Amino acid sequence: MINRLTSTLDFQTRALGLRAERQRLIASNIANADTPGYVARDFNFAQALQQANGGGSSGFKLADNAALAAQTPDGGNGSAQPRLNYAMASQTNLDGNSVDMDRERASFAENALKYESTLRFINSSVKTTLDAMKSHNQG
């Protein structure tokens, strides 16, 4: 029974986990903005969320999605892992770094905002559940 109450939160939880993952990825890109040869990475959020939700009901798969398994040469797999893509350099430069700071800053702000909105969705869904559990004379 308690499953039914919390299952509505599962989707938002997965989204929140992926948002945190993406935030970390963008933070890595920003940290390496001046590292020669560093190639910026990102993942398609919609695709990753679909994957995470379609991966069956065996719970939250994010704990082991951090690896770049889909892209490693020895070919790890894992259906619920976000596929990391490599960013192309928007302007060529000699040191081979493909971090575009404007794009990264924009993605970072966007992702932070969406993280917060997911938090709000979770908060309001908790509030809805709590309201449903209140008895009529509890105000």
Added chain:
Amino acid sequence: MSMMKIFDVAGSAVSAQSQRLNVVASNLANADTVAGPDGQAYKARQVVFQTVLMGEQGHNDSAAGVRVSTVREDQAQGRRVHDPKHPSADADGYVTYSNVNAVEEMVNMISASRSYQNSIEVMNTAKSLMQKTLQMGQQV
């Protein structure tokens, strides 16, 4: 806890950029240093950044910090100025100054300072997101 790693990543960037600023400061301070008795003037130094993976054991590809791998000396010939009255002039009357290019160093400094600010902002954002996560379900 993937958000926690952001502090490690951004912290490594802040410390690397501050080391870069340090090197720029010593280059600028020595911009007009002349060669000592050994004929060796100050050589400009440059930091070399390197990506360092700081994820969990086994899957450490997703969190990429940065560190200074080496500090390299610019081997270019120092600036030579003809000034026979200078106490450090050599037999031909030339004084060897350091090979620091002040304009390059200023550009380097601005770039380092911007990257530093970016990393600080990343940390601030991560901090406020985590604070809001901690309040999840409380003041609804």
